Amino acid sequence: MESIFQKKLMKFMLKFTDKKKFYCWACDYKNDTGEGNLARLFIKKNYSHDKCQVFTLNNLKFLDYKYLSPLIGTLFCWYFFLMRKKTVYLNYLPLWNFLLFIFLPPGTTFGPITGGANYKKNILRKFFFPFFYKISEFFLNLRDIKIYFSTELLKHYLSRTTIRKSSFNYIFNYYKKKKIQIKTIDFLIYYRTHKNKEAFFPYNLIKILLQLNYRIHIIGDYLKNFQVINHGKLNNNNINRLLSKTCFSIASEENIYSLFTIECINNGVKILVDDQQKSKIKFFKKNFIILNLTSRFQLYRLKYKKINHY
Numbered sequence: 001m002e003s004i005f006q007k008k009l010m011k012f013m014l015k016f017t018d019k020k021k022f023y024c025w026a027c028d029y030k031n032d033t034g035e036g037n038l039a040r041l042f043i044k045k046n047y048s049h050d051k052c053q054v055f056t057l058n059n060l061k062f063l064d065y066k067y068l069s070p071l072i073g074t075l076f077c078w079y080f081f082l083m084r085k086k087t088v089y090l091n092y093l094p095l096w097n098f099l100l101f102i103f104l105p106p107g108t109t110f111g112p113i114t115g116g117a118n119y120k121k122n123i124l125r126k127f128f129f130p131f132f133y134k135i136s137e138f139f140l141n142l143r144d145i146k147i148y149f150s151t152e153l154l155k156h157y158l159s160r161t162t163i164r165k166s167s168f169n170y171i172f173n174y175y176k177k178k179k180i181q182i183k184t185i186d187f188l189i190y191y192r193t194h195k196n197k198e199a200f201f202p203y204n205l206i207k208i209l210l211q212l213n214y215r216i217h218i219i220g221d222y223l224k225n226f227q228v229i230n231h232g233k234l235n236n237n238n239i240n241r242l243l244s245k246t247c248f249s250i251a252s253e254e255n256i257y258s259l260f261t262i263e264c265i266n267n268g269v270k271i272l273v274d275d276q277q278k279s280k281i282k283f284f285k286k287n288f289i290i291l292n293l294t295s296r297f298q299l300y301r302l303k304y305k306k307i308n309h310y
Helices: 002-016 034-046 065-082 098-103 123-141 160-164 170-174 203-211 236-243 259-266 275-280 296-300 302-309
Strands: 022-025 052-055 086-089 185-191 216-220 229-232 246-250 270-274 288-291
Touching: 022 065, 034 052, 034 170, 034 259, 065 086, 065 098, 098 123, 123 160, 170 259, 185 203, 185 236, 203 216, 203 296, 216 236, 236 246, 236 259, 246 259, 259 270, 270 275, 275 288, 296 302
Parallel strands: 022 052, 022 086, 185 216, 185 246, 216 229, 246 270, 270 288
Antiparallel strands: none
16 A cells, blocks of 8 residues: 555656646645645745645545654655755644754745644643754754744744744734624634643633523534534635624633634634733734633623624
């Protein structure tokens, strides 16, 4: 099976070698994931359609591309680098993964670098990641390239030299305000069963909201609660269709300015943030509602704010 895959991959590469100028590797290029949509945004903003070719493993069902894709992507970039072509490595680019910044070929353009800075619930990450960041930063600064970060969560880990040659909050390029429609959904919440993200998911808050008779809709992975409405994994168009009808959502404690947050802002959805996190709200302040998320009284009063959406 492996040899057949290698032959097909090589044949697929050779097919485009003489026709395109940029050769882009995307570890995720789906339109129903944050990583995939961020990669699509980067391509749309930086390359014309006829001057780049995007390769990905998303459609290969027999591979767990989440783990193999960075390795294959590195080999992919070296293949085209040796053929004197320009290469782009798009995503699965956390700053802690210093191996990518060491081993990807010279001249490779990096898509937005990602990563959070809230590790209070993971001691190992809190201890090791800052050290890994410095290794990655050292090798990034050896490259004569523009550095893009999806947010500014990692900014305080970086030196002044790196900050000067970097562009932050690339995700804000996704901002595009839309016409506000009639709101019929109380809450739309993005849920993902990821071991590093579940620690930040507001299970208790959802229970309180349900007790206060709010209608809760969930997208992404399935949330086992018969009182919520699960929509499953949706593409970007269907997510926006639901958000256009939504009053409120909840910001992730891990990353307040996520791609889903920007989509909420685009559609006029108000985003709830706990008052202990209010210092993190630096942009689009009018789109956030800061309150004590453990206070039933304050949560109940949202019903009066909801009236303004209709």
